[in-house]
Amino acid sequence: MEKVNVTIDGRTFEAVKDKCVLEVAHENGIYIPSLCYNSEVTSSGGSCRVCLVEAHQGGRMRLVTACNYPVRKGLEVKTDTPLVRRIRRGVLELLMARVPDSEVIREMAAAEGLTEVRFREDTGENERYKCIACALCTNVCAEVVGVYAISMINRGADKKPATPYLKPSDVCIGCGACAYACPTGAITLKEKDGVRRIWGKDFPMVRCSVCGTPYIPEAQVDWIVKRTGKDRSFFDKCPDHR
Amino acid sequence: MTDVAQFDRIIERYEKTEESLLAILQDFQREFHYVPEEGIRRLSEVMEVPESKIYAMGTFYKALSLTPRGRHTIKVCTGTACHLKGAPLILETLERELKVKRNGTTEDGEFTLECVNCVGACAMAPVTLVDEVYHGQTRASKVMDIVKKQVGS
Numbered sequence: 085m086e087k088v089n090v091t092i093d094g095r096t097f098e099a100v101k102d103k104c105v106l107e108v109a110h111e112n113g114i115y116i117p118s119l120c121y122n123s124e125v126t127s128s129g130g131s132c133r134v135c136l137v138e139a140h141q142g143g144r145m146r147l148v149t150a151c152n153y154p155v156r157k158g159l160e161v162k163t164d165t166p167l168v169r170r171i172r173r174g175v176l177e178l179l180m181a182r183v184p185d186s187e188v189i190r191e192m193a194a195a196e197g198l199t200e201v202r203f204r205e206d207t208g209e210n211e212r213y214k215c216i217a218c219a220l221c222t223n224v225c226a227e228v229v230g231v232y233a234i235s236m237i238n239r240g241a242d243k244k245p246a247t248p249y250l251k252p253s254d255v256c257i258g259c260g261a262c263a264y265a266c267p268t269g270a271i272t273l274k275e276k277d278g279v280r281r282i283w284g285k286d287f288p289m290v291r292c293s294v295c296g297t298p299y300i301p302e303a304q305v306d307w308i309v310k311r312t313g314k315d316r317s318f319f320d321k322c323p324d325h326r
Numbered sequence: 327m328t329d330v331a332q333f334d335r336i337i338e339r340y341e342k343t344e345e346s347l348l349a350i351l352q353d354f355q356r357e358f359h360y361v362p363e364e365g366i367r368r369l370s371e372v373m374e375v376p377e378s379k380i381y382a383m384g385t386f387y388k389a390l391s392l393t394p395r396g397r398h399t400i401k402v403c404t405g406t407a408c409h410l411k412g413a414p415l416i417l418e419t420l421e422r423e424l425k426v427k428r429n430g431t432t433e434d435g436e437f438t439l440e441c442v443n444c445v446g447a448c449a450m451a452p453v454t455l456v457d458e459v460y461h462g463q464t465r466a467s468k469v470m471d472i473v474k475k476q477v478g479s
């Protein structure tokens with residue numbers, strides 16, 4: 085793997101060529117806020133814009149999203165300039181106006197000294213409450229889980245993740261990966277009496293034969309068995325009691 | 327609408343690639359005046375493309391409708407120029423006379439009423455389109471006559 089030297093906020097690090105700026109920064113203890121990026125998901129990132137930083141290269145400066153900007157030889161990144169701060173505040177202010185219910189965004193904004201929004205706050209109709217339409221959930225479902233149960237529907241201000249026709253999905257396995265990945269906690273996953281509810285559908289859970297805890301949806305077991313040929317009895321016990 | 331043959335007839339005309347999807351959806355739209363749910367499901371089966379992907383396309387493109395549409399489409403331009411020249415009144419008149427709300431379809435399936443934002447003919451404002459035929463300088467008092475004359479009812 086080719087290594088390059090890259091400078092972030094005045095410190096120089098050795099990094100794998102083409103790795104994204106965000107990861108290199110985080111590995112070295114430099115904080116850049118991010119929402120829509122997950123290092124496990126290739127198709128994620130580039131949507132929320134909170135990770136904007138200055139990239140100086142070849143005598144030119146550009147504002148780029150750190151989560152999908154590749155590190156190259158001689159790249160110098162600045163994450164804490166007045167310009168970056170101003171732009172970041174602007175992005176957060178817009179996000180806050182869009183999803184006033186999101187604690188995650190409120191906290192991120194507060195860290196930038198932002199508590200008030202100059203724009204009319206979204207009233208949260210259309211179930212948009214905490215969703216910033218970053219598509220991380222649909223990317224996870226497609227790329228990591230491989231189920232493609234949800235997709236980003238509509239466009240513009242109405243864009244949101246959904247199952248086809250907003251009906252309970254025929255293919256969703258109830259794994260909850262989408263809810264887990266969501267940066268703002270916008271996807272509700274509820275569990276009660278051994279039944280998990282997500283995307284408007286109920287999933288009976290398998291109980292661990294030792295401790296009795298419902299720990300995985302039956303549909304997810306079916307899916308794994310079908311896909312990997314693993315023995316079904318493997319799922320009789322939860323990971324703690326295997 | 328449960329007969330899959332009517333969808334297969336259209337799907338068969340295309341190559342089995344993701345690039346064909348939009349063209350097929352457009353053909354559905356032309357043939358059925360909307361994209362039926364069963365059509366999306368069948369297309370997903372035959373092309374082996376997730377239903378969620380095709381459904382997303384259906385919600386994204388303005389040219390596709392997921393609910394049944396009328397045999398005729400009336401579009402009232404509500405862009406800036408047309409708005410100033412009286413589009414709101416034209417729209418209200420059509421809503422009242424056809425007993426339909428904007429973006430809705432009349433009960434008899436005859437007309438769908440839509441708003442569009444500037445059709446690029448501002449010099450003729452206010453503009454009303456009946457099945458893609460442009461009518462410039464429409465007046466609210468005359469708009470029903472124009473519609474009747476064109477569709478011949």
Ligand code: SF4
Pocket residue numbers: 224225229231232233234255256257258259260261262263282283
């Ligand atoms: S819970 Fe359903 S929609 Fe969410 S990632 Fe799993 S399969 Fe996809």
Ligand code: FES
Pocket residue numbers: 117118119120121129130131132133134135136149150151152
């Ligand atoms: S984390 Fe980079 S754009 Fe969202």
Ligand code: FES
Pocket residue numbers: 403404405406407408409443444445446447448449451452453
């Ligand atoms: S505003 Fe109606 S044609 Fe331009």
